[in-house]
Amino acid sequence: MDFKQLRYFLAVVEEGSISRAAREIPLAQPALTRQLRLLEESVGATLLERSRHGVSLTAAGSAFHREARRLLREFETAKHDARRIADGQLGQLRLGVTVMHLWVPQIVRLLNQFRQSYPDVSLKVQSLLSAPQVEALRHHQLDAGMLFFPPQDDDQLDSHCLYEDRLVLVVSKGSRLARHPPKTLAELTGEDFIWFERSATPVYHDKLIHAFQRRGFTPHVVQEGTDNATMLCLVAAGMGCTIMPEMTMTGAPEGVVSIALDDLDMVLPLMLVWRRDASLPAVRRLIDVAESLALSR
Amino acid sequence: MDFKQLRYFLAVVEEGSISRAAREIPLAQPALTRQLRLLEESVGATLLERSRHGVSLTAAGSAFHREARRLLREFETAKHDARRIADGQLGQLRLGVTVMHLWVPQIVRLLNQFRQSYPDVSLKVQSLLSAPQVEALRHHQLDAGMLFFPPQDDDQLDSHCLYEDRLVLVVSKGSRLARHPPKTLAELTGEDFIWFERSATPVYHDKLIHAFQRRGFTPHVVQEGTDNATMLCLVAAGMGCTIMPEMTMTGAPEGVVSIALDDLDMVLPLMLVWRRDASLPAVRRLIDVAESLALSR
DNA sequence: CGGCATCCATACAATAAAAGCATGGTAATA
DNA sequence: TATTACCATGCTTTTATTGTATGGATGCCG
CATH class of the missing domain: 3.40.190.10 (Periplasmic binding protein-like II)
Structure with missing residues (x-):
């Protein structure tokens, strides 16, 4: 049982005649007659009323015609959608x-x-x-x-x-560090730091710690946070300073300032x-x- | 492009393997492999991810699989419905x-x-x-x-x-005719008749007139009506008597009585x-x- | 009224499509 | 390392579909 037979059937219904439909398709008329008979056998009902001046739909044929048209349309849609999905468009x-x-x-x-x-x-x-x-x-x-x-x-x-981000020092607006911006990590010795909790982002945390230690600098952590928004708020509140990817400063709260350090050159x-x-x-x-x-x- | 290919595709998806599906269908494995390839060509997308331990659906294949299953189911329904319509069941x-x-x-x-x-x-x-x-x-x-x-x-x-109905005389309950029921048409000479308007049911009208005239009886029509409910009401109101198919007396108003006449033997x-x-x-x-x-x- | 055109149906030959068979390559498994 | 299960490919056989020729029936038109 074939979509082809459905298409033949639709053509015949549209033309109202097997011969004319055969010329349109194109196909030899006996082949079309035969396919229609096979379709009717597979359906198990007479779909077309044959007469001298062509064919017309029976009640069953009429209902089947509507369904056949819908099925063919939806089949085409299914194929088209599959193509679009395979192409990443859908x-x-x-x-x-x-x-x-x-x-x-x-x-x-x-x-x-x-x-x-x-x-x-x-x-x-x-x-x-x-x-x-x-x-x-x-x-x-x-x-x-x-x-x-x-x-x-x-x-x-x-x-x-x-994107290759870099790290910046973030301090609160009114703080001493904001007024006298440091240039190197060394100048931050003794400052209070707000730090990412290790469990949240262990790789990031370890890389950062490692980069700092290579410069001989170990931050004095007074508070840990799991997300940057919270941490920036803590900075704004004057709890201490922190290190952030520069990118994330876009949505930072009012009360903080970022400072680029010369020797904080780790690429993120x-x-x-x-x-x-x-x-x-x-x-x-x-x-x-x-x-x-x-x-x- | 074939429903068969869709069925093959469904079997393969269900089995997760071309070989196993081929054994189930049953079909030689290369034939199935080829039909799948033809299906994919006709769709224009890769539907199955081939691997050593079988096949799995691509994103496109997954969507197409849902549609294919639906299409096949609806096709079967369409055939079934057509059969039922042809059989007069639907x-x-x-x-x-x-x-x-x-x-x-x-x-x-x-x-x-x-x-x-x-x-x-x-x-x-x-x-x-x-x-x-x-x-x-x-x-x-x-x-x-x-x-x-x-x-x-x-x-x-x-x-x-x-159903073969017969005609009865209908009179109002309190009338003289109700008290002294006539037996023949001849006894109705001079009575006022309510009659069907000819334009409403010409054939019925003419046959009735013809049947009466064969008995040498011509009704004296005082009122015409187009439907029997109205006419029965007029009878109940005492406007005259009428002739009705017996069947229609079922829903007749209270104030009327039907009388069978011996020589009113026209079959309806x-x-x-x-x-x-x-x-x-x-x-x-x-x-x-x-x-x-x-x-x- | 009788050719003529137009339907659809059938029979049979030609062609195209699908299936089967044999085989190969590859990766997981024991 | 041999075995097994998987999918792919080449070739042959079988099956399905199509085309050609033809027939019967009916309506049209000269």
Whole structure:
């Protein structure tokens, strides 16, 4: 049983005649007659009333005709949609983003650009820290993630650097450090620091600590936080100073000031990460948009 | 492009393996591999991710799989429905009935029996006089009709007698005729008659007049009416007497009495009429029900 | 009234499509 | 390292579909 037979049937109904439909298709009339008979046999009902001046629909044929037309239309739609999904133009894309970056203009611009270029791909953005994103990617719960420090040389995951951020010192507006901006880490000896809790982002935390220790500097931590918004508020409240990726300063509260330090040159790459098997074509499109925007500082 | 390919695809998805699906179908594995490839070509997208331990759906394949399953299910439904329509078990039946008979218990019983036996055939009952029903039948605006005096030896229409009614004299309850019931038409000479307007039901009217004249009786008509309910009310109001099919007395108002006359023996057959081509199978079912109930007096 | 054109149906030959068979490559497993 | 299960490919056989020729029936028009 064949879609072809349905198409033949529609043509015959439209023409009101087997012969004329056969000329239109084109097909030899006996072949068409035969296919109609096969269709009727497979349906188990007479669909066409044969007469001298052509054929007309029976009641059953009329109902079947409506259904056949709908089925063919929907089949074409299904094929078209499958093509669009395979091309990354349609579907759903589950994207992980760290809270920290949801506010960053570059990321917002990227997401907006993607939405505009691929309006039929519905972006499901989830705010997750880096490590959970990696896990979710591996378990096919995310299709792409924006995170720091993806696993190196992973056989499943592939990544692309979206943006290379640098770190800045953040102090409260009225503080002594704001009035006399330091130039080096060494000048921060003895200052109170608000620091990321290690458990939240262990890789970031360890890399930062390591970078500082290489400069012979160990911060005096008076408070720990799990997200940058909270931490910036603590800084604004005068609890101490902190180190932040520069990007995240965009949404910072009023009472804080960022200061670039000469020897704080650690590069913090924000990576777009996805499964190497490229299981979801829309991910490729996201990578394309990211590359075309070239968010590099 | 083939429904068969869709079924193959579903089997493969269900089994998660081309080889296993091939064994299930059953089909040689290379044949299945080839049909899948053809399907993918026709869709224009890769639907299955081939690997060592079987196949899995791509994003496009997953969406297409849902659609394919739906399409196949709906195709089966369409076939099934067509069969049921062809068998008269499903669809719509437009039935004409004269107002006069809508109230008659025999007819009500017939319609109820039909509804019960064929609950999926929706009866669209239209109240029409006999002549308009014949016209509507010819123009395919009705599928069947219940009426008096269908055209004889019609090449389009066929008919079946539902019920042979007889005529009765109807008088008002308190009248002289009610107190001293006449036995023959001759006794009605000089009585005031309420009569059917000829234009409403010319055939019935003419036959009735003709039957009376054969008995040498000509009614003295004081009032004409187009429907029996009105006419019975006029009788009840004492305007005169009338002649009615006995059947229609069921719904008659309180103030009337019917009297059988010995020489008023004209038979009034209520006919079920339909197009001979039996274009609508449900009509055959209606005829069956009518015959099985055998409404004959 | 009788050719003529136009339907749809049938029979049979030609062609195209699908299936089967044999085989190969590859990766996981024991 | 041999085995097994998987999918892919080449070739042959079988099946399905189409085309050609033809027939019967009916309506049209000279």
